[in-house]
Amino acid sequence: MxxxxxxxxxxxxxxxxxxxxxxxxxxxxxxxxxxxxxxxxxxxxxxxxxxxxxxxxxxxxxxxxxxxxxxxxxxxxxxxxxxxxxxxxxxxxxxxxxxxxxxxxxxxxxxxxxxxxxxxxxxxxxxxxxxxxxxxxxxxxxxxxxxDTAFHSTIPSKAKQYAIPTEFYKDNHIQVYGFHGTSHKYVSEQAVKYLKKEHSRIISIHLGNGCSITAVKDGKSVDHSLGFGPVNGLIMGTRSGDIDQSVIFYMVEHLGYSTREVSDILHHKSGMYGLTGYSDLRDIQQKAAEGDKQCQLALNMNAYRIKKYIGAYAAAMNGLDAIVFTAGIGENSDVIRELVCEDMEYLGIEIDSEKNSQRSRDLRTISTENSKVKILVIPTNEELEIAKQVEELVDGN
CATH class of the missing domain: 3.30.420.40 (ATPase, nucleotide binding domain)
Known part of the structure; x- marks a missing residue:
């Protein structure tokens, strides 16, 4: 021991x-x-x-x-x-x-x-x-x-390089690094065990204050929404997610913001907080249920962004066996899971609303019996994953 x-x-x-x-x-x-x-x-x-x-x-x-x-x-x-x-x-x-x-x-x-x-x-x-x-x-x-970045070291060049002059990649190491790797590794491995398939195509969706989504093919990360830094991709608690670069130039050149101020806005004043004035999704869901139009819009924008990534990653892997929701929001928000999975029958994703509304701390399936793609909720355990990796390394030395 x-x-x-x-x-x-x-x-x-x-x-x-x-x-x-x-x-x-x-x-x-x-x-x-x-x-x-x-x-x-x-x-x-x-x-x-x-x-x-x-x-x-x-x-x-x-x-x-x-x-x-x-x-x-x-x-x-x-x-x-x-x-x-x-x-x-x-x-x-x-x-x-x-x-x-x-x-x-x-x-x-x-x-x-x-x-x-x-x-x-x-x-x-x-x-x-x-x-x-x-x-x-x-x-x-x-x-x-x-x-945290190690799990994403398997992302191929076609997905990790940006279409900017190559010297920025070679000399300055500007590329997709990815984050939340320990969490994505843990839940995707749990999903593989559950599926019992030799070859698997899984999309892992880590939703907390910080959010990211990973395409995992045969146990390896092949694409990921967070890149060089932790601000792009999905809409997060206070971070903007994907944004047209022209907006940044416009804010600096025409609105008088410094680059430091723009960075602060995109990291700390955007996302769900920028849209609603709340960064805690529980507050936003409550206000949306009470009829707040802006909070309703924010929830729909959040889910729509995730949907787009699911479609892109299903295409990148030429198919999909399962999607996994994890982390604080992914594990606890039946509202977000429902919004993400509705109207996705074309991809074989069908959610069971009754199963989705139930609470559990164990791995569970919330897809219908007819759903071609399994929809899983898997509680993440980054600490256990770290302990496993430490044990494996120490025992091997």
Missing amino acids: KNILVINSGSSSLKFQLIQMPSEKVLASGLVERIGLDGAKIHYKTEDSTTSRELEIPDHGAALKKVTDLLMNKESGVIETSEDIDAIGHRVVHGGNTFSKTIVIDEEVKKAVKNLFSLAPLHNPHNLKGIEVAEKLFPNATQVAVF
């Missing part, structure tokens, strides 16, 4: 799970939120207890130290010393062209992650900080980096 601690460091949060492998038993899990801000909180859960309390947590180092203290606490802890942790899996958002697989962390890896800060300025710096702190707190544990 191996105890693997999975750490996901965000800009002001730190999620963690301590998983015993290969049994996949979660010994402890939790979240530290509002790091460096007023009202910081730590949530901690074990099989026997659940606690939440407000603390002063100035930085990620202090956050991970609090987590360590809880894990080794005499009353609520699940380990005795830091040496009980065999390995630590760190989610790193961007691996660029440097990393296409999970890797044991050394000084060269840390240097490379730092060199990629410009590609993921909101994530990679915090990911690296989590690594550095964990090395000090768990000096005997094997530190492993699992990259």
